Amino acid sequence: MTSEKLLSDFKVVLKKEGLKVTPQRIAVLEEIIKDKGHRESEDIYMAIKIRKTHVSRATVYRTLDILVQNGFARKLNLGDGRARYETKIDSPHHDHIICNECGKIIEFVNDEIEKIQEEIAKQYQFKLQQHIHQLFGLCKKCQ
Amino acid sequence: MTSEKLLSDFKVVLKKEGLKVTPQRIAVLEEIIKDKGHRESEDIYMAIKIRKTHVSRATVYRTLDILVQNGFARKLNLGDGRARYETKIDSPHHDHIICNECGKIIEFVNDEIEKIQEEIAKQYQFKLQQHIHQLFGLCKKCQ
DNA sequence: ATATATGCAAAGGATTTGCAGCTAC
DNA sequence: GTAGCTGCAAATCCTTTGCATATAT
Numbered sequence: 001m002t003s004e005k006l007l008s009d010f011k012v013v014l015k016k017e018g019l020k021v022t023p024q025r026i027a028v029l030e031e032i033i034k035d036k037g038h039r040e041s042e043d044i045y046m047a048i049k050i051r052k053t054h055v056s057r058a059t060v061y062r063t064l065d066i067l068v069q070n071g072f073a074r075k076l077n078l079g080d081g082r083a084r085y086e087t088k089i090d091s092p093h094h095d096h097i098i099c100n101e102c103g104k105i106i107e108f109v110n111d112e113i114e115k116i117q118e119e120i121a122k123q124y125q126f127k128l129q130q131h132i133h134q135l136f137g138l139c140k141k142c143q
Numbered sequence: 144m145t146s147e148k149l150l151s152d153f154k155v156v157l158k159k160e161g162l163k164v165t166p167q168r169i170a171v172l173e174e175i176i177k178d179k180g181h182r183e184s185e186d187i188y189m190a191i192k193i194r195k196t197h198v199s200r201a202t203v204y205r206t207l208d209i210l211v212q213n214g215f216a217r218k219l220n221l222g223d224g225r226a227r228y229e230t231k232i233d234s235p236h237h238d239h240i241i242c243n244e245c246g247k248i249i250e251f252v253n254d255e256i257e258k259i260q261e262e263i264a265k266q267y268q269f270k271l272q273q274h275i276h277q278l279f280g281l282c283k284k285c286q
Numbered sequence: 287a288t289a290t291a292t293g294c295a296a297a298g299g300a301t302t303t304g305c306a307g308c309t310a311c
Numbered sequence: 312g313t314a315g316c317t318g319c320a321a322a323t324c325c326t327t328t329g330c331a332t333a334t335a336t
Contacts, residue, residue, distance in 0.1 A: 018289090018290080019290075019291090020289085020290060020291065020334080020335050020336075021335075021336095022290095022291060022292080022334075022335070024291080024292075025291090040325095041325085041326080042325090054292095054293090055292090055293090056292065056293045056294075057293090057326085058292075058293065058294080058326090058327075058328085059291080059292060059293075061325095061326065061327075062291090062292090062327090077220070077222040079220040079275065081224075081300090081301095081324070081325065082324085082325065082326095083325085083326085097263070097264065097267055097269055099269070100272055106267050106269075108263050108267070110259055110263060112255070112259055113256055113259055113260075116253055116255055116256055117256075117278055120240070120251050120253060120278065121240065121278055121280055124240055124249050124251070124282075125282065125283040126240055126242070126249075126278065126280040126281060126282055126283070127280045127281045127286050128278060128279075128280040129243055129279050129280040129281065130279045130280075131276070131277060131278045131279060132222065132275060132276070132277045132279075133274070133275070133276045133277075134274060134275045134276075135260055135263065135264055135269065135271060135274045136271075136272050136273045136274060136275075137264055137269040137270045137271040137272040137273075138269065138270045138272065139267075139268070139269055140268040140269070143270050161314090161315080162315075162316090163309080163310050163311075163314090163315060163316065164310075164311095165309080165310070165315095165316065165317080167316085167317075168316095183300095184300085184301080185300090197317095197318090198317090198318090199317065199318045199319075200301085200318090201301090201302075201303085201317075201318065201319080202316080202317060202318075204300095204301065204302075205302090205316090205317090224299075224300065224325090224326095225299090225300065225301095226300085226301085
């Protein structure tokens with residue numbers, strides 16, 4: 001998606017929700033799509049802070065919520081008490097392998113696993129809504 | 144495993160680690176094996192408090208750590224900021240399906256998924272150490 | 287003009303930690 | 312006797328919130 005399209009989509013969403021277009025919100029959006037990584041709120045805050053717009057941590061958190069709620073970003077829980085955020089734009093579903101040593105994160109998808117998950121949910125009469133699937137270990141370098 | 148055996152195993156472990164056998168530690172061990180559920184530290188604290196031994200939250204946390212480190216318990220992260228603990232005694236590996244509405248937790252295992260995970264790790268040259276696999280949705284009652 | 291944002295600092299909630307007194311061994 | 316506990320309250324860490332001021336529309 002072009003960044004013009006994205007920005008206009010974001011503005012439409014904000015309008016729809018009765019929210020205003022502010023420099024801070026644009027900055028967080030730009031930051032989340034610029035980097036394909038899995039970053040903490042603090043990283044995004046620092047990146048915006050250093051490069052341009054005046055922003056506060058509170059506003060970063062508030063804006064990240066808006067992005068997550070409206071399909072622009074995903075929030076990840078890696079079990080260490082700090083949320084990670086990644087762009088959802090042009091980024092299909094995937095899960096993660098995380099290195100316990102250096103923190104490196106690789107994305108993976110496996111259709112077979114996705115299918116089995118559905119079967120398991122059916123077996124227990126659950127209606128599946130989301131899932132978390134994370135593999136932890138040592139990457140090649142850290143072994 | 145009989146609870147006598149378990150208790151004596153626990154004492155051996157404590158000794159090995161240079162730790163003392165205290166009523167609080169015994170109480171946390173008993174509590175973790177008594178209930179097959181997935182409980183928060185607070186629940187375990189309350190259960191012990193109400194039924195017998197004088198204990199503090201700090202000691203419950205400290206003892207749960209000892210139990211986890213020594214293979215008596217597992218610590219679960221369900222993504223809501225509160226850790227859950229479950230017995231690991233006579234309890235083989237499994238993952239969890241959680242109801243988003245009522246919080247009900249069901250355990251599942253699927254050998255096929257376990258196998259594919261290993262393949263994925265190999266493919267990315269990771270040495271697998273642990274994994275988290277949680278399915279979230281609505282249970283039969285909550286749909 | 288005014289409804290909504292922002293920034294700040296204070297509040298939250300789970301968990302951890304420092305320390306003085308207590309208890310296993 | 313003494314190394315190792317325990318309880319308490321204070322401290323942490325990430326995240327959220329209240330509120331007065333600022334800004335988008």
